[in-house]
Amino acid sequence: CFCPPDCTCIWTDWIDVSYPKADKDSGDYETFENIQLNIPNWVCAKVENISCRAERYPNRTIEELGQKVECSVETGLVCNNRDQIPGGVIPMPFCLNYEISVCCTPDIPECLTGATTTS
Template sequence: CIWTDWIDVSYPTRDPDGGEDESYENIQKHDPSWECAKPENISCRATDFPDTPIKDLGQILECDVNKGLICKNKDQVVGGVIPMPVCINYEISVCCVPNTPECIPSTISTSTTSSTTVVTLSVSPTTSTHTPSEVLTGTTPYTTTPTVSQTTTATTTGTQKPTPTTI
């Protein structure tokens, strides 16, 4: 995948029903030429605090590889990096598989591999003499000899054509 530059197409609104919207849908509205055939990873950060991890900002938001970033003012509480219960401004970078024929597979082949490990223990007494403590407790020392065998099977199922996706 190829990482995009940092994307910031909106500024958070301050009304209680507003927030910050860096969703793929909103990015597409602001830049119709933007496309990401298959998002594989996402990175989200605050524009004013680019080196602070999201979890340390005290904001409740969604940074989702399938949607983008959405922050709702109604989910915020007083505290964190700002003294008001509103979203701060964010930007995202997305790792996308390019929308080109050589990057999108024409067929998908699925296969499964399973592995089974069987451990068999052989138990035998180590000695026929007992120490005084063994006589009192009724225990006899034993040795175990493990035998390990492994079976691996592979199954390949049918080939199917993917459904083209345009974002």
């Protein structure tokens, strides 16, 4: 019997490689590029899903926290201090420290459909 591989994506632990500084040109950047730079052995063949949360408020949604944050399977998480307005859970217009977890497709050729091969 040929059983196809299990291609269910696997969630990573929470990843936090960037910490926002308190200046307007800073922010929190949990991008896949930053993760690769900080964790050289990190491999995610294909990001299928992403979950983003504030490290100090793990049970609150980003919407509840009132911060402008990009959380996408293309980039990871980007929070720019210059995009924040005072109010919400923090009185200062700075990004909270965020962490992300991604659901990665197993690094098996049969699972990475859509990848084109040329012979």
